[in-house]
Amino acid sequence: MRPGSRIAGQVRDFHLAYELPVASAPSAGLSDGQAELRQSLIEEEVSELRAAATDADIVGIADALADIVYVAYGTALVYGIDLDGVLDEVHASNMTKLGADGRPVRRADGKILKGPDYRPPDIAAVLRRQ
Secondary structure, eight states: OOOOOHHHHHHHHHHHHTTOOOOSSOOOOOOHHHHHHHHHHHHHHHHHHHHHHHTTOHHHHHHHHHHHHHHHHHHHHHHTOOHHHHHHHHHHHHTTOOOTTSSOOBOTTSOBOOOTTOOOOOHHHHHHHO
């Protein structure tokens, strides 16, 4: 895996210090227990975000968002995924969602939709390069 962002390095340091898994190449072959743990950690943090947002608790929202990112980067390490590389690819794809007029295409609730020039991310290619 390539050297990544500051946060990727910090989470890697945490995994190494606490003897948590760090895979050297992308692989979906986790034990059932490890896969279940990573999923439950993410679900727990999302639940904390919901609770903080419901309570209009900005400190709780910030804490939950940070924990979601931290756990996501940790989960990527366990799977051997360079998450920074994947995020770069997703960002490049997202930037192709503009409409033909160069403006965002939005759903009624504000979600950004795919415009006519949308290019899906080639995550498989990113993983092959890792």
